[in-house]
Amino acid sequence: MTSFTVIGHTACTDASFPLDDLPGKGGRMDLLCRAVASSLFLSHGIREDTTCDIMLLGQPHPGRIIRFDGSALRSLSPDERNIASSIKRALAIPAGKTFREAGPGLLTRKGTLADQLSEKHYAVLDESGVDIRKVATEELPDAFLLSDNRNFSDDEMELIRDIPKYSLGPAIVHADHAIVLILNEIDRRRSGWI
Incomplete structure (x- = not known):
């Protein structure tokens, strides 16, 4: 199972955000929607071995995590809306410290980055990290942490200080593109292409 956690530093945590203004009133919710789509969708199907957690840190209730579980998702299309x-x-549903189902393959809870990091062995995608193609397959973690269009905060940097950091190449790419590149690398390795 491959997992992604994407931090949305300004992503709205109120269900009343408008679908026609995801970048503005949604707090760059468009970026998180693209990350979800990139992590789960294939040309003609869903990656059933992948989860994508989005961590919403915007107002009015920062610290909401929403999980999209490819093994159980139903009726989800790859478009942002x-x-x-x-x-x-x-x-729209109340959440506590444990995941609660909001629909098939759609779960939610309250949580922090420290909570997320304690649950899996993560790697951080960072342009100054080790080239992922130089990392042995058995050393690749099953979980990857990414940020939205903002850099990790100082507090987040402190939490991820000792976590392995990998680079995907010489160019800095958007989080959703980074997810596609990681999955392509994993697909190539699992299928024996490299």
């Missing part, structure tokens, strides 16, 4: 509707549905 459809994914944002699922996020709204998850935000």
